[in-house]
Amino acid sequence: MLKKKSLIGLLTAVSLLGVMLTGCGSTPAADSKEIKIGGNFELTGGVANYGKQTMNGVQLAFKEANAAGGVLGKKIVLVTADNKSEPSEATNAITKLITQDKVSLVMGPVASSNVLATLQVGQDNKIPVITATGTNTKITVDNGKVRPYAFRSCFIDPFQGTVMANFATKTLKAKTAVIFIDNSSDYSKGLAESFEAQFVKDGGTIVGKEAFLQKDQDFKSTLTKIKVMNADTIFIPAYYEEVGKIAKQARELGINVPLIGTDGFDDPKVVEIAGVEALNNTFFSNHYSAQDTDPRIQKFVAAFKAEYGQEPNALAALGYDAALMVIDSIKRANSTDPAKLRDALEQTKDLQVVTGVITMDANHNPIKSGVVIEMKDGKQVFKEKINP
Structure with a gap:
């Protein structure tokens, strides 16, 4: 009888340990000193320059936030995955970021086709996806219905x-x-x-x-x-x-x-x-012009040049803006819980970013201005400002 009770006790203990280990594997530890954000970017392939520029903008914003004390007292970390500029690889990348890396939110991809390939995975796992650059209308609205977990920081x-x-x-x-x-x-x-x-x-x-x-x-x-x-x-x-x-x-x-x-x-x-x-x-x-004399733009341009040794293009600025949206949402939600982040992103209003001021509309698209650029002798020249 004693042996039987001991065996039952041992099995119970093993079972409880298994549950604890499973729990640790499925969600970030509560006392983690890091906030993990996924980055699903085109780091190789046909539009790799876009992916790298956008990622650089994101990383600069996170670096600045961490230098200022972090977000909610924690260090914000971008966990990246290369989608190789292909829709099927973009699906694989977001799956890895969510199921293996346990991120709270996924940023990217850059190209609209690649973004569209990831949205169902985000929806199924109830993880917000925010693209800095995907402009296709179907990213946030499909068949007249707003995708609840899809957002963007660029105009459409x-x-x-x-x-x-x-x-x-x-x-x-x-x-x-x-x-x-x-x-x-x-x-x-x-x-x-x-x-x-x-x-x-x-x-x-x-x-x-x-x-x-x-x-x-x-x-x-x-x-x-x-x-x-x-x-x-x-x-x-x-x-x-x-x-x-x-x-x-x-x-x-x-x-x-x-x-x-x-x-x-x-x-x-x-x-x-x-x-x-x-x-x-x-x-x-x-989405912006590096030649714009706005002090916020010039501060960003100077910081980007200092970090990467080159002038930021619009994708870098949009990546930076998307990161600011994420940081702002985490602060307002006072949480890294994906559902709370989703709600906070949806409620973004009058957020000052590099490319202007962002207010999220009912379709999860930002209301913001744009510009027309002219190419002259290999250089970009500001031509016109366009309001929404």
């Missing part, structure tokens, strides 16, 4: 498409346009739709639509077709790798009309790819 595609259509008709005085779209990109497709709708509404005519695929190298055949359309401008909603090659080849074919686009143009590598001359007479919408 319809805003960019509308801005560039208005810029084309009102500033460039364009009456005709060709749309040259990346058929492999949700980002590109959404921008093309909003640009076309506004350009036609403004009285313009879309005289042609052509397409390419990400990682294409030779665009001359299609550009030759576009040239004979004789449009006043060409709208290219795409990323810097393809934009640089398209601009270079378009100018080589004698296409000298304004090439216009969106924030996908914004990377120093575009100048390396296209060459300085090819980018003259090109314009794109963006």
